[in-house]
Amino acid sequence: MDRxxxxxxxxxxxVFFLSGLYYRIFDPARSDISYEYLGIGTWxxxxxxxxxxxxxxxxxxxxxxxxxxxxxxxxxxKEKLSNPKLLGALVFTAGVIVVLSSGFSDxxxxxxxxx
Numbered sequence: 001m002d003r004x005x006x007x008x009x010x011x012x013x014x015v016f017f018l019s020g021l022y023y024r025i026f027d028p029a030r031s032d033i034s035y036e037y038l039g040i041g042t043w044x045x046x047x048x049x050x051x052x053x054x055x056x057x058x059x060x061x062x063x064x065x066x067x068x069x070x071x072x073x074x075x076x077x078k079e080k081l082s083n084p085k086l087l088g089a090l091v092f093t094a095g096v097i098v099v100l101s102s103g104f105s106d107x108x109x110x111x112x113x114x115x
Contacts, residue, residue, distance in 0.1 A: 006050055013042035058107035061098060069095025 017039025024036075053060045072092025 006046065009042060009046035009050075013039045013046065015039070016042060058103040062104040065095050065098030067095075068098055071095070 016035050020035030020037075020039060048060060048064070069092060072095050
């Protein structure tokens with residue numbers, strides 16, 4: 001593991017999260033919860049990538065692909081975006097591609113063969 005990359009991910013998440021808290025406390029008119037979500041998302045992505053991914057590549061890729069796929073479905077259902085159908089379809093397609101390329105089925109075959 002590259003320690004500098006882990007520290008960078010942690011600091012990047014902290015910058016987003018703290019800027020979201022700053023806007024919430026000191027400037028509620030400009031408060032945008034998306035900064036806090038970006039910070040928490042950066043931290044969770046770093047944790048998933050640096051802790052789970054090296055040990056369980058197929059399983060992590062499969063779960064992350066399902067998350068992207070379901071985010072696309074949610075974007076398709078939300079109607080306040082300028083073109084939600086196109087954006088949702090793109091995210092949904094990206095999720096399907098990630099799920100299909102995760103290698104989860106090969107992992108399950110290898111696991112059954114070991115038993």
